[in-house]
Amino acid sequence: MVAKKSKLIEEDGCQVKMVHLNRVRQAREDEPPSAELGRLADLYKAMGDPNRLRILLALRGGEMCVCDLAALAGVSDSAVSHALRRLKDLALVKNRRDGQMLYYSLDDHHVSQLLAASLEHLHH
Amino acid sequence: MVAKKSKLIEEDGCQVKMVHLNRVRQAREDEPPSAELGRLADLYKAMGDPNRLRILLALRGGEMCVCDLAALAGVSDSAVSHALRRLKDLALVKNRRDGQMLYYSLDDHHVSQLLAASLEHLHH
DNA sequence: TCCATACTTGAACATATGTTTATATATACC
DNA sequence: GGTATATATAAACATATGTTCAAGTATGGA
Numbered sequence: 001m002v003a004k005k006s007k008l009i010e011e012d013g014c015q016v017k018m019v020h021l022n023r024v025r026q027a028r029e030d031e032p033p034s035a036e037l038g039r040l041a042d043l044y045k046a047m048g049d050p051n052r053l054r055i056l057l058a059l060r061g062g063e064m065c066v067c068d069l070a071a072l073a074g075v076s077d078s079a080v081s082h083a084l085r086r087l088k089d090l091a092l093v094k095n096r097r098d099g100q101m102l103y104y105s106l107d108d109h110h111v112s113q114l115l116a117a118s119l120e121h122l123h124h
Numbered sequence: 125m126v127a128k129k130s131k132l133i134e135e136d137g138c139q140v141k142m143v144h145l146n147r148v149r150q151a152r153e154d155e156p157p158s159a160e161l162g163r164l165a166d167l168y169k170a171m172g173d174p175n176r177l178r179i180l181l182a183l184r185g186g187e188m189c190v191c192d193l194a195a196l197a198g199v200s201d202s203a204v205s206h207a208l209r210r211l212k213d214l215a216l217v218k219n220r221r222d223g224q225m226l227y228y229s230l231d232d233h234h235v236s237q238l239l240a241a242s243l244e245h246l247h248h
Numbered sequence: 249t250c251c252a253t254a255c256t257t258g259a260a261c262a263t264a265t266g267t268t269t270a271t272a273t274a275t276a277c278c
Numbered sequence: 279g280g281t282a283t284a285t286a287t288a289a290a291c292a293t294a295t296g297t298t299c300a301a302g303t304a305t306g307g308a
Binding site: 201 | 253254257
């Protein structure tokens with residue numbers, strides 16, 4: 001790094017303070033498209049709720065029905081159903097009907113791999 | 125899966141509806157300790173904000189100072205500073221002072237690996 | 249010592265979020 | 279058909295969250 005003083009740069013009609021112009025340019029180029037960044041943020045946000053995360057972790061061991069997940073998490077069926085809908089919208093889980101019950105499971109292997117990677121990170 | 129009818133089980137003084145008792149038991153055994161689950165949720169929650177995520181992704185390319193990150197994300201220095209503090213508390217980033225400026229960078233390799241794994245997940 | 253720069257911090261405020269409650273749907277069984 | 283079970287959904291509410299604004303700290307230079 002060389003620059004020592006910030007410069008005011010004209011951007012989108014307003015002045016922006018910036019020190020390392022080239023570094024910022026590079027970061028902008030390397031940045032994923034904004035839609036992708038948004039989807040990634042949504043993914044993390046969904047996993048950032050303890051109950052939803054508990055559900056995902058539990059499903060690593062195989063499919064479970066709604067009321068079992070409710071019993072596991074210690075919350076109402078309704079709360080779990082809301083959580084599952086969100087996870088399903090993000091393609092983190094899928095379900096299968098058997099009679100009156102819906103069995104939920106992780107949508108694909110990537111999800112459990114992601115969880116495994118994160119748990120490993122926790123253990124430094 | 126065999127069970128077809130739910131049973132009311134006494135738990136912690138209240139009745140819980142549950143179908144597959146053994147499956148729930150197994151999920152409970154496999155569950156990480158609650159403190160760890162909480163930390164993991166906090167980690168995801170922190171990464172679930174578009175601006176904080178943008179910062180983390182940008183830092184994959186090397187250290188950056190606060191005002192450059194502000195310019196990149198298009199928010200105020202203050203907002204970035206708040207974001208960075210949170211990321212620092214979670215040991216996702218660290219900083220180094222050089223004169224008046226603080227240069228932030230990813231705390232260790234695990235962080236960029238985690239981001240890489242997630243981006244890969246997005247591309248199915 | 250005084251001022252400018254780079255960044256941090258705390259309070260305030262508007263928005264987002266998760267859970268509850270009540271109602272609705274879908275399937276099974278009689 | 280009628281009732282019970284399993285789950286879904288919508289509105290409402292209380293809490294959590296992120297940004298802004300204003301003031302504070304730290305470093306560097308005149």
